[in-house]
Amino acid sequence: MVGVIYASSPAISGSSITDTAQAYFKQSKGSGFGMSYLSAAGIKFNLSKKITLLTSLEYLGTSEIRLKDLKTTITTFKGTPGSPEYTAAQSIRTVDGKQSIGTVNIVFGIGINL
Numbered sequence: 001m002v003g004v005i006y007a008s009s010p011a012i013s014g015s016s017i018t019d020t021a022q023a024y025f026k027q028s029k030g031s032g033f034g035m036s037y038l039s040a041a042g043i044k045f046n047l048s049k050k051i052t053l054l055t056s057l058e059y060l061g062t063s064e065i066r067l068k069d070l071k072t073t074i075t076t077f078k079g080t081p082g083s084p085e086y087t088a089a090q091s092i093r094t095v096d097g098k099q100s101i102g103t104v105n106i107v108f109g110i111g112i113n114l
Contacts, residue, residue, distance in 0.1 A: 001037065001038045002035065002036070002037050002038075003035075003036050003037075003038075004033055004034070004035065004036065005033065005034055005035070005036035005062050005065070005101070006031065006032075006033055007031065007032060007033075007034065007062070007065045007067075007099065007101060008029065008030070008031035009029060009030045009031070009067055009070070009097065009099070010029050011026075011027065011028055011029040012025075012026070012027050013025060013026040013027070020078065020079065020080075021076070021077065021078045021079075022076065022077040022078075023074070023075070023076045023077075024073075024074070024075040024076075025072075025073070025074055026072070026073045027070060027071070027072045027073075028069075028070055028071040028072075030067030030068060030069070030070045030097055031067060031068075032065045032066045032067045032068060033065065034062045034063045034064065034065035034066075034100075035062065035063040036060060036061065036062045036063075037060070037061055037062075038058060038059070038060050039058070039059045040056050040057065040058040040059075041056060041057055042054065042055060042056030042057070042107070043055050043056070044111070049113065050112060050113050051110065051111070051112060051113075052110070052111035052112075052113065053108075053109075053110060053111075054107070054108070054109040054110070054111055055106075055107065055108050055109070056106075056107045057104070057105070057106055057107075058104070058105040058106075058107065059102070059103070059104055059105075060101070060102070060103045060105070061100070061101070061102045062100050062101045062102070063100065064098045064099065064100050065098070065099050065100065065101070066096050066097070066098055067096065067097035067098070067099060068096055069094055069095075069096065070094065070095060070096065070097045071092065071093070071094045072091075072092070072093050072094075072095075073090065073091070073092050074090070074091045075088075075089070075090045075091075076088070076089050076090075
């Protein structure tokens with residue numbers, strides 16, 4: 001099967017703090033659409049006229065999904081505040097992210113014929 005997929009990336013942030021340095025990371029959320037494809041193979045086993053066991057293996061893949069305008073901010077501090085060696089730096093970058101997705105799913109189920 002072939003289709004369209006929607007993917008989103010949550011806003012993330014993190015930090016690392018030691019006695020001599022600090023670093024902070026922040027990224028905005030993003031989302032986008034891409035093409036997807038699904039391949040599957042399965043087995044069906046009839047236990048009776050009414051009950052069936054099902055299992056299948058599926059692979060879902062996507063094209064590169066473009067996540068528009070992801071803003072990333074990295075801030076670092078090093079040294080003791082007020083000392084001559086103390087440094088502070090910040091980098092802000094806004095770019096389009098690209099992400100492809102691939103998943104393998106194993107499915108088990110029971111079917112009931114009415």
